[in-house]
Amino acid sequence: MNIYIQPEYEVVRDRDRCIACRVCERQCANLVHSYDAETGKMQADSTQCVNCHRCVCVCPTHALKIVKSDDTYKINGNWDNQTINEVYRQANSGGVLLSSMGNPKDYPVFWDKMLINASQVTNPPIDPLREPMETQLWLGKRTAKIERDEKGRLKNTLAPQLKLKVPIMFSAMSYGSISYNAHESLARAAEELGTYYNTGEGGLHKDFYKYGKNTIVQVASGRFGVYKDYLDAAAAIEIKMGQGAKPGIGGHLPGAKISADVSETRMIPQGVDAISPAPHHDIYSIEDLRQLVYSLKEATDYKKPVIVKIAAVHNCAAIASGIARSGADIIAIDGYRGGTGAAPTRIRDNVGIPIELALAQVDQRLREEGIRDEVSIVVGGSVRSSADVVKAIALGADACYIGTAALLALGCHLCRTCQTGKCNWGIATQRPDLVKRLNPDIGYKRLVNLVTAWNHEIQEMMGGMGINSVEALRGNRLMLRGIGLTDTELSVLGIKYAGESM
Amino acid sequence: MRIDAKGLHFSVLDKAVRDAADGEIIIDNCIGQRYIACGLSGKNIEINGTSGNALGAYLNGAHITVHGNVQEATGDTMNGGEITVFGSAGDATGYAMRGGKIFVEGDVGYRCGIHMKAYKENKPAIVIGGRTGSFLGEYQAGGIIIVLGDSKDGKPVIGNFCGTGMHGGEMYVRCEQIPTRLPAQVKSERLERLPEGEAAELVREWCARFGKDSKAYLDCTFYRLTPDSANPYKQMYTQN
Numbered sequence: 001m002n003i004y005i006q007p008e009y010e011v012v013r014d015r016d017r018c019i020a021c022r023v024c025e026r027q028c029a030n031l032v033h034s035y036d037a038e039t040g041k042m043q044a045d046s047t048q049c050v051n052c053h054r055c056v057c058v059c060p061t062h063a064l065k066i067v068k069s070d071d072t073y074k075i076n077g078n079w080d081n082q083t084i085n086e087v088y089r090q091a092n093s094g095g096v097l098l099s100s101m102g103n104p105k106d107y108p109v110f111w112d113k114m115l116i117n118a119s120q121v122t123n124p125p126i127d128p129l130r131e132p133m134e135t136q137l138w139l140g141k142r143t144a145k146i147e148r149d150e151k152g153r154l155k156n157t158l159a160p161q162l163k164l165k166v167p168i169m170f171s172a173m174s175y176g177s178i179s180y181n182a183h184e185s186l187a188r189a190a191e192e193l194g195t196y197y198n199t200g201e202g203g204l205h206k207d208f209y210k211y212g213k214n215t216i217v218q219v220a221s222g223r224f225g226v227y228k229d230y231l232d233a234a235a236a237i238e239i240k241m242g243q244g245a246k247p248g249i250g251g252h253l254p255g256a257k258i259s260a261d262v263s264e265t266r267m268i269p270q271g272v273d274a275i276s277p278a279p280h281h282d283i284y285s286i287e288d289l290r291q292l293v294y295s296l297k298e299a300t301d302y303k304k305p306v307i308v309k310i311a312a313v314h315n316c317a318a319i320a321s322g323i324a325r326s327g328a329d330i331i332a333i334d335g336y337r338g339g340t341g342a343a344p345t346r347i348r349d350n351v352g353i354p355i356e357l358a359l360a361q362v363d364q365r366l367r368e369e370g371i372r373d374e375v376s377i378v379v380g381g382s383v384r385s386s387a388d389v390v391k392a393i394a395l396g397a398d399a400c401y402i403g404t405a406a407l408l409a410l411g412c413h414l415c416r417t418c419q420t421g422k423c424n425w426g427i428a429t430q431r432p433d434l435v436k437r438l439n440p441d442i443g444y445k446r447l448v449n450l451v452t453a454w455n456h457e458i459q460e461m462m463g464g465m466g467i468n469s470v471e472a473l474r475g476n477r478l479m480l481r482g483i484g485l486t487d488t489e490l491s492v493l494g495i496k497y498a499g500e501s502m
Numbered sequence: 503m504r505i506d507a508k509g510l511h512f513s514v515l516d517k518a519v520r521d522a523a524d525g526e527i528i529i530d531n532c533i534g535q536r537y538i539a540c541g542l543s544g545k546n547i548e549i550n551g552t553s554g555n556a557l558g559a560y561l562n563g564a565h566i567t568v569h570g571n572v573q574e575a576t577g578d579t580m581n582g583g584e585i586t587v588f589g590s591a592g593d594a595t596g597y598a599m600r601g602g603k604i605f606v607e608g609d610v611g612y613r614c615g616i617h618m619k620a621y622k623e624n625k626p627a628i629v630i631g632g633r634t635g636s637f638l639g640e641y642q643a644g645g646i647i648i649v650l651g652d653s654k655d656g657k658p659v660i661g662n663f664c665g666t667g668m669h670g671g672e673m674y675v676r677c678e679q680i681p682t683r684l685p686a687q688v689k690s691e692r693l694e695r696l697p698e699g700e701a702a703e704l705v706r707e708w709c710a711r712f713g714k715d716s717k718a719y720l721d722c723t724f725y726r727l728t729p730d731s732a733n734p735y736k737q738m739y740t741q742n
């Protein structure tokens with residue numbers, strides 16, 4: 001017996017406005033809308049609706065809206081509708097609950113509990129329109145020793161660096177989890193912005209090798225698509241140890257989603273499952289990690305920075321300290337709100353810690369140990385605005401990764417059903433009819449718009465603080481004050497409370 | 503070109519190998535230097551001594567012969583080429599290899615051939631003369647692993663958890679009886695002799711390299727292990 005579950009959202013159609021053009025019917029991959037020839041009217045089946053707002057956006061007469069259903073079980077502070085429905089779903093099927101995108105639960109967002117400083121009277125603000133305001137930066141080791149050759153000329157002993165024109169990169173999203181057109185949009189935007197996008201663990205499509213100098217390639221436990229040319233093509237190599245949305249859990253792209261093109265990019269046969277378990281089966285220690293770091297450096301002649309990406313977990317400060325000693329050039333930390341194409345609901349919603357706290361602790365630990373210059377720190381999961389970027393840099397990050405925000409720019413409406421592969425916005429899907437809805441010519445411009453706008457805002461906030469470069473803002477925690485935080489939270493973040501002076 | 507590796511740091515040795523204009527390289531006195539020939543193609547490398555971890559990682563067509571033992575992660579993510587070991591190999595030999603061949607005269611450690619996968623014309627192969635440790639062919643997705651089980655100490659020819667998570671490819675194990683329990687996703691089939699085909703060819707190649715009589719290795723009982731398609735590796739999910 002399957003218990004009927006009332007849909008969480010309902011499709012509401014304004015009958016006066018609807019002209020029965022059937023656009024919504026054609027646009028919905030979940031087959032919510034249908035046309036009743038007898039009455040000449042449109043119908044909607046809300047049980048299939050994922051609330052992606054595609055129909056709402058394309059309806060020429062704005063006749064549609066999706067509303068939260070007011071149907072409810074008896075109100076219960078402990079057993080809310082969602083919790084009850086999850087029990088029903090599992091009792092119906094015996095399955096593990098599968099979700100996507102970032103943790104949607106109502107946990108505190110620490111970005112929103114930090115306020116940014118501004119200069120007044122003394123140390124006046126800088127007007128970014130009039131004066132240079134540097135958002136360019138380099139990622140990599142800053143531990144070069146000064147050495148001179150016989151003729152007294154300075155030798156270049158600097159480890160390879162990644163140059164970013166903006167303190168924002170696009171985080172790892174594999175081809176397979178997102179579409180070809182989404183990847184093309186990210187790659188072209190990264191090129192135009194002077195920053196980087198990241199292939200994720202799905203390999204690099206042959207058409208995108210030309211964006212290599214703006215590409216970070218990933219090496220994960222399954223090693224999909226990893227080979228010499230892939231490593232050589234990239235600007236940097238990222239070893240994926242963990243992901244914020246599912247710390248301790250690997251990836252599993254079912255064979256059904258391995259299309260011909262995805263198969264070619266991952267370098268696996270079509271239709272065969274792509275399993276990327278959580279552990280790298282050759283890494284059980286920092287010493288083992290060091291081995292993978294160095295084998296990648298050896299394979300690429302020490303020309304590319306190596307990034308190690310971990311999920312933000314309880315012990316990440318100690319782990320980061322190990323990574324900084326492993327030879328890696330950059331540490332990427334992914335918070336528990338980071339997105340994903342598919343993750344078990346329980347993991348997504350319950351495992352990991354906020355990136356704000358993880359970042360503050362990692363930066364502090366590396367400073368205390370005198371190894372902060374051994375690595376750059378990149379944070380993501382979830383950076384939602386330029387203000388989050390400024391706060392992250394002030395807490396100690398060198399740059400940020402954005403994933404969900406980038407997908408929103410491409411049209412994602414955060415319906416959190418990427419795992420079904422039927423994304424109506426042409427992003428988290430491989431279905432050709434859906435993929436072509438995302439036009440990369442438009443998509444890349446929207447990404448460029450977003451990041452350019454954020455960059456202006458970052459310059460304005462920095463100018464307000466009287467700081468003229470992101471390098472000078474990095475780790476400058478005196479520029480932050482907490483609001484609505486406990487003493488413990490303040491001490492973990494290493495900031496003072498609003499109203500407290502220097 | 504001949505390089506004396508005695509006392510050389512791995513970075514110096516590996517750079518010399520990488521930068522060598524000469525395609526024929528002999529390394530003498532190798533004492534555990536890591537990452538030799540990472541990602542290399544178009545070279546013939548002969549190593550005397552013991553090479554360190556990650557020998558021939560991402561190997562892209564080069565040929566390597568080692569007169570001695572090799573350590574961990576030999577041929578990690580190898581894409582093409584050949585590695586021949588006159589000795590034994592450590593753990594994670596052929597991790598995620600996608601192409602090329604590895605021939606080991608003696609034993610291999612844990613997790614040999616884990617994540618091995620095939621792709622188009624690339625079909626990786628590992629032939630092991632002796633025994634293997636546990637987790638042989640874990641998560642195997644393609645390619646072929648052959649264990650000949652030549653061993654004098656009478657210990658089991660493969661360890662525990664062979665083929666856990668296997669979802670493609672095949673393994674051939676030469677023995678009278680599979681010594682350990684196989685996971686549910688793995689199907690085993692007893693063969694009275696190795697049938698003609700790819701596996702037999704690989705065994706002949708192995709024998710030619712190590713000067714063995716191929717008849718003695720073909721005319722024996724083998725077990726062929728493949729993923730059980732009726733029992734796939736998957737967990738049941740519920741959309742939430």
Ligand code: SF4
Nearest residue numbers: 018019021022024059
């Ligand atoms: S797209 Fe709008 S106007 Fe057209 S059928 Fe659907 S609801 Fe009616």
Ligand code: SF4
Nearest residue numbers: 412413415416418423
């Ligand atoms: S990418 Fe598509 S499927 Fe995923 S949340 Fe966004 S709109 Fe929904």
